[in-house]
Amino acid sequence: MKNVICARCVKCGKEYEAVPNLENCSCGGILDIIYDYENIKTKLTKDVLKNRTDYSMWRYREVLPVEEDTPNTPLRVGWSPMYEAQRLADMLGIKRLFIKDDGLNPTSSLKDRASAMAVAKAIEAKAPVIACSSTGNAASSLAGNAAAAGLKTYIFVPSRAPKGKVAQLITFGANVVSVDGSYEDTFKISAEAIKKWGWYNRNAAINPYLSEGKKTVALEIGEQLNWECPDYVALSVGDGCTIAGVWKGFKDLFALGLIDRLPRLISVQASGCCPLNRAIAEKKPWYPMEENTLADSIAVGVPRNPNKALNAITESNGIVVNVTDEEIMAAQKLLGTTCGVFGEPAGVTGAAGLKKACEQGLIPKDATVVSIVTGNGLKDVDNAIKATKPPILIKPDMSALISAFEENGIMPEN
């Protein structure tokens, strides 16, 4: 990889050669991939990108940690739509708002970006099997991306994982192990199994390439905003890998001279499970927390990537906001009715936090904000249904319809 200098530990600074099967530093710290930006700068320019027809995450290959001859992975990951949501911006009292709908990735979550990267690196490592533990989305994205590339997967999920995600896993032919325990239990047993059987490790916060895949969401935001950096980027935070990736992406854009400043991150966690936001708010080291939220993807009591995540929030002069499950479900409805975007609970948590931050006067009225929706609402239909009124049920008869409208206060004339 001519564009990569090395991998460097974020804790102790020790440097490693960027081989495909890198894991954590010997000190336990997470590695960060270090690029040769001066060289990349000459190749990845606004003009080059303007003429590029690959509309997937691989359009940014020059700043991704893959060998020059590694093939693009088969599924079309990335280049998700970014919608300007003017009515919602007006409601929230901010100037401009963009919704980046990453639920439209191939397996319907942002995690496809990390999993596609894992598949590319496993192919470089000539590994026939990839494994991971996950609250659900990393799992289904790995299963789908690996299946398309002809690789075998072993996947560990906590038994609470929503049905939609499990259905994906099984349909993609993964070997699925459902663990009767927390995400932490699931992570630990996957780590043991990966060690025992020598599978390629797609565990987030172990494999340093994953956040390099995730950062492509930020690269796209920059390009989709025509290289105008937003003032704020709101997103949900669980184990911390996504916010770390997003921050890395913006720093890449800045280092390459593609944007001229950096955004502030709005880190949103569930009130029932917010160890990282609590650490920032209390200005103390993080410590474990229970996993009390219906937003399963961010119900992470022991975040796997605290260092990179806390760095990202601090370096960006970020804002931390915690939201209740009720606020999350209200945000789901709000995005649905105003933008036609259906996100899963964790997927809309960023928007719930943005709304709260606006109400608390934390966001200036002239701000331009991007809110990332990290997963599709179809992944967790049961919670969506729970949060809403059931439809009107009638016999197929006009008088029944008219009565039902009357009873429900619906005025069909308007």
Place this chain on the structure above:
Amino acid sequence: MKNVICARCVKCGKEYEAVPNLENCSCGGILDIIYDYENIKTKLTKDVLKNRTDYSMWRYREVLPVEEDTPNTPLRVGWSPMYEAQRLADMLGIKRLFIKDDGLNPTSSLKDRASAMAVAKAIEAKAPVIACSSTGNAASSLAGNAAAAGLKTYIFVPSRAPKGKVAQLITFGANVVSVDGSYEDTFKISAEAIKKWGWYNRNAAINPYLSEGKKTVALEIGEQLNWECPDYVALSVGDGCTIAGVWKGFKDLFALGLIDRLPRLISVQASGCCPLNRAIAEKKPWYPMEENTLADSIAVGVPRNPNKALNAITESNGIVVNVTDEEIMAAQKLLGTTCGVFGEPAGVTGAAGLKKACEQGLIPKDATVVSIVTGNGLKDVDNAIKATKPPILIKPDMSALISAFEENGIMPEN
């Protein structure tokens, strides 16, 4: 609309001015939109498209029935990925196979193409409310596309509609009426209500613009294959609107000189509900049939668009194939494991029929085939789970894992 000459009845040939709120001909026949291809030909060329950066269905505006100043609808509909599936082609014994994954549209089905068109036409008609009946996907796509555009919706679904689709409807803020009856019952009551309250009518096979939206899937297939026409296109058929739209799209491409021949269509229906395929096979007029299939989107006993659908199959020298529910669910797994594509039951019915046609020797070995996946598997998770083995459940403990692998004949070394 300078590109549109008129709307013409497919039954009696009567012509109408192409106003936004067109419905059926006075004879009851369905209208077809007639274009000025000679004029369009000079504007919509391969070179023009090569330089166009709008990757949505609206990149083909010149051959779509909208006014020049009608804005593109807000959600990014269309330009779904088309994957070459070489391993699956080898398994089926054909030369080349492409999977067009229309489940990656904004509300996760091909119906977004029709609904985006309906929203564009409702805006032209200055209608504040749109209504339709649907087995589910047309409903959720209308709800989402209308919400994004700020229009109100009334939507009628049969009470059997899968939960995923209902969750979408409610989240998008539609007024949902669940009808305790068949699709036919649902359609009839929606028609009465639309008449009574004067809503804009998005019922398929009534509104002639919808199949013009759907045809964009065929326009994309042409362009994504670099204007090489495939030999066969396989897809599921319910009320007949989608196959009619696909055929219209290929005929457009041919009329514009963008492809030099036409494909043969493979019309796939469920054995338990195949009135159109039965009509072709028996060379007799179609007549109603029960709705006995788990593929809810194509459980249509009284197809609303029989004329256009039967014309499409006949004109293309098409093939009709019926598949059982078991064959549908097997195709779901087959696409998942070989391509990383998760389609809903009706979404993979085309692939199930293609497999069967290959096994019956109906498809030549040197054929290039496109199989359209019309909806995302996440829309109907319960059926996907029913069709597969549940995951291995263990306590978080290595010895439990090793025993479970042994019991299930899994050899993690490989």
